[in-house]
Amino acid sequence: xxKFKEICGTVDGHTNWLYLNLRYIMIKDVKHIILVxxxxxxxxxxxxxxxxxxxxxxxxFKVGLLDIDLCGPSIPYMLGVENKGVYQTKExxxxxxxxxxxxxxxxxxxxxxxxxxxxxxxxxxxxxxxxNQFLTDVDWKNIDYLIIDTPPGTSDEHITxxxxxxxxxxxxxxxxxxxxxxxxxxVRKEFTLCQKTGIRVLGLIENMSGFICSNxxxxxxxxxxxxxxxxxxxxxxxxxxxxxxxxKIGKTCNxxxxxxxxxxxxxxxxxxxxxxxxxxxL
Ligand SMILES: Nc1ncnc2c1ncn2[C@@H]1O[C@H](COP(=O)(O)OP(=O)(O)OP(=O)(O)O)[C@@H](O)[C@H]1O
Ligand code: SF4
Numbered sequence: 001x002x003k004f005k006e007i008c009g010t011v012d013g014h015t016n017w018l019y020l021n022l023r024y025i026m027i028k029d030v031k032h033i034i035l036v037x038x039x040x041x042x043x044x045x046x047x048x049x050x051x052x053x054x055x056x057x058x059x060x061f062k063v064g065l066l067d068i069d070l071c072g073p074s075i076p077y078m079l080g081v082e083n084k085g086v087y088q089t090k091e092x093x094x095x096x097x098x099x100x101x102x103x104x105x106x107x108x109x110x111x112x113x114x115x116x117x118x119x120x121x122x123x124x125x126x127x128x129x130x131x132n133q134f135l136t137d138v139d140w141k142n143i144d145y146l147i148i149d150t151p152p153g154t155s156d157e158h159i160t161x162x163x164x165x166x167x168x169x170x171x172x173x174x175x176x177x178x179x180x181x182x183x184x185x186x187v188r189k190e191f192t193l194c195q196k197t198g199i200r201v202l203g204l205i206e207n208m209s210g211f212i213c214s215n216x217x218x219x220x221x222x223x224x225x226x227x228x229x230x231x232x233x234x235x236x237x238x239x240x241x242x243x244x245x246x247x248k249i250g251k252t253c254n255x256x257x258x259x260x261x262x263x264x265x266x267x268x269x270x271x272x273x274x275x276x277x278x279x280x281x282l
Contacts, residue, residue: 027135027136027138027140027146027168028168029140029142030064030143030145030146031143031144032144032145032146032282033145033146033148033165033170034052034145034147034148034173034202034279035148035150035161035165035173035174036048036049036052036147036148036149036173036174037150037173037174037175037176037190037194038175038176038183038186038187038190039152039153039154039177039185039186039187039189039190040152040177040178040182040183040186040187041072041151041152041153042152043152043176043177043178043207043208044176044178044205044207044208044243045149045150045152045176046067046069046074046075046078046149047078047207047249047250047253048174048176048205048207048243049065049067049147049148050079050149051249051253051258051268051272052147052174052275052276053104053145053147054104054253054256054257054258054259055258055259055260055272055276056144056145056147056276057099057103057104057258058258058260059260059276059280061103061143061144061145062103062142062143062145063103063104063143063144063145063146063147064095064104064105064138064146064147065105065106065107065146065147065149066134066135066146066147066148066149067106067107067108067109067110067149068109068131068134068149068150068151068161069109069149069150069151070109070127070151071151072151073108074110075106075110075149076106076111078250078253078254079098079253079254079256080254080255080256081096081098081106082110084096084111085111085112086107086111086112089139092138092139093107093137093138094139095107095138096111098256099256102141104256105140105141105143107138109130128160131160131161131164135164135168145279148161148165153186154189154193159193159197162193162194162199163197166197170199171200171282172194172199172200172201172202173194173199173200173202174204174205174240174275175187175190175191175201176204176207177204177205177207177227177228177231178206178208178209178223178227178228179208179209179223179224179225179226179227179228179242180224180227181224183227184228184231187204187228187231188231191235191237201235201237202237202238202278202279202282203232203237203238203239203240203275203278204231204232204237204238204239205228205241205242205275206226206227206228206239206241206242206243207242207243208223208243208244208245209225209226209228209242209244210222210225210244210245211244211245212245212246212248214247214248219244222245225242226242228242229242238278240274240275240278241267241270241274242271243267243268243271244267244268246266246268248262248266248268258272259272260273
């Protein structure tokens with residue numbers, strides 16, 4: 001169905017640990033690894049991952065963006081690079097660069113499926129092996145930050161990536177939630193998972209917090225507000241701020257532009273500035 005067999009040739013469901021440990025050296029060269037997590041789907045994890053990557057790139061860092069959402073890879077589409085492909089050299093898989101200067105590299109299962117309509121119907125062990133390969137076989141070169149966009153929930157493969165992150169000295173995780181109670185219930189589970197597995201929670205972003213009218217810039221709280229902020233206070237983690245539903249955000253991602261460039265004075269830019277200020281001090 002797709003080219004993935006080629007990279008499964010060396011490591012399949014029965015993991016070759018010696019091989020993996022050797023290849024981990026490649027990702028160990030990455031200076032900082034940051035996970036983006038949410039308990040619930042559709043709350044804006046990929047949007048935050050893309051904007052964080054673009055904003056770090058704008059600040060002069062070399063960035064890698066790894067999309068390990070195998071069943072719903074949205075990063076290639078969001079960045080408008082879904083028609084590009086990755087290829088293999090003796091150094092490993094060469095990710096897709098979104099710019100000529102090669103300062104933002106992207107890897108996603110979406111680059112390995114023939115059509116964006118192809119669905120991945122795999123059981124847990126195959127997903128785990130694939131995620132391991134993403135962590136070992138991509139030649140990120142000398143990037144400063146690797147941002148990892150994860151699937152929602154606390155499934156088997158989710159636990160695998162978090163455990164691997166511990167081995168790789170990941171800096172920690174940014175939690176994304178919407179303000180409603182249901183999403184907060186799920187982010188609470190994610191927070192507990194991080195605590196149990198020893199992953200540092202760097203802070204929380206409350207996304208889709210109110211709606212910004214494109215005519216008058218008025219922000220209306222359609223649902224509840226401040227749920228994420230209150231949760232962050234309750235569990236004593238940094239609160240990076242609230243991002244409203246704003247059509248400008250999707251458009252900015254599509255144009256591969258950081259919100260720091262397009263709308264530097266917006267409340268959304270303030271959130272990403274705060275995140276960057278925090279993570280660059282780690
Ligand atoms: N603050 C926002 N304002 C406007 N649109 C947004 C905002 N956040 C996310 N979206 C849009 O909502 C949709 C879902 O967002 P996104 O894909 O980032 O969520 P996700 O948590 O990664 O989803 P999944 O669980 O499927 O991976 C996308 O179309 C995205 O453009
Ligand atoms: S003022 Fe109210 S009705 Fe008018 S454009 Fe803004 S949100 Fe819409």
